């Protein structure tokens with residue numbers, strides 16, 4: 001990738017600060033750690049710059065660097081790429097815990113896991129990572145006889161969790177440890193690591209990284225992790241009411257104000273369709289094809305580095321003619337039984353299950369397309385983690401539509417990238 005530019009003696013390199021760690025691949029990429037001061041000598045492209053650190057030169061990803069004076073180094077993006085202050089601050093209040101505890105499917109799935117494995121949990125050492133109010137730890141203590149449950153919780157909710165454990169008579173089994181799992185030590189390895197870590201579109205919040213880090217540090221050889229696997233499912237869908245509400249409203253004379261508001265359409269597209277819609281409830285009848293699992297994660301083998309970019313493929317056969325407004329995504333997690341041959345528990349957040357607090361995630365196309373039974377929609381999905389804001393990602397969908405009708409063999413190819421949220 002060398003150009004004569006990089007070989008020139010530079011006038012004056014610019015100093016940048018690294019926002020997070022970068023491990024170069026290949027001999028011409030320069031590795032660095034968060035907060036390193038990197039000298040940028042040339043910017044041959046918007047994505048890769050030629051830089052120097054401690055007299056070593058190489059290519060660096062521009063998005064990992066931040067230029068600013070001393071005053072800007074106070075910028076939170078340097079100190080808190082995980083936004084932990086805001087993140088754990090929100091979990092220190094009841095709102096999110098009330099939402100999760102009120103989610104019957106979610107809470108009952110975890111209760112079922114403990115109940116159906118109660119015999120095997122006898123005398124086991126369990127850690128509940130991100131225990132919140134401690135409900136899963138209480139299930140363990142009340143429905144089984146583990147020797148100990150370490151309930152790990154970083155937010156200030158842990159103070160109340162300690163009282164809840166005592167109030168429910170479980171203090172001889174459940175030990176609440178307040179702190180980020182990454183900064184805590186447990187007195188022993190564990191037999192079982194259980195956590196409810198799933199975010200919108202499965203990965204948002206990237207709490208999964210904390211689970212994998214805890215697995216690598218605390219789970220003994222042959223130990224069990226719950227959930228044991230996770231799948232992200234996608235389907236092409238109609239979203240007529242959402243489209244009408246947000247976009248058709250601006251068409252001539254369709255809105256209540258009976259004026260020409262047509263010029264607002266590009267604004268509406270940017271404002272309402274450029275990001276995914278969380279908490280979307282898709283009707284089963286809105287699915288234009290059979291859903292497809294596009295990503296499958298094995299929680300025993302998944303590595304933290306795998307989370308940077310996760311790719312999936314799909315091929316949908318349109319089963320009924322309709323309007324292709326977008327894609328809807330949801331996830332399913334499985335809890336393998338501790339007992340050989342025991343039943344696997346499933347928590348499915350899709351449209352054919354009881355709605356959960358996650359509901360589904362809708363990715364709207366810029367323009368709806370009519371599709372007909374027999375057409376096919378195939379392509380790829382790419383979940384790319386944000387190198388700076390570590391709880392965020394972008395979702396890129398590439399698709400092409402193959403019309404089934406003989407007379408036209410036109411194939412419409414398209415792509416769209418959705419930030420979630422940065």
Ligand SMILES: NC(=[NH2+])NCCC[C@H]1O[C@@H](n2cnc3c(N)ncnc32)[C@H](O)[C@@H]1O
Pocket residue numbers: 088091100129130131132133152153154155157179180181182196197198199200205207210
């Ligand atoms: N399913 C989700 N999307 N969120 C539900 C679980 C999140 C709970 O885990 C806690 N939590 C999240 N990450 C951590 C961590 N690394 N260490 C300790 N507690 C954590 C967080 O404070 C909250 O109480």
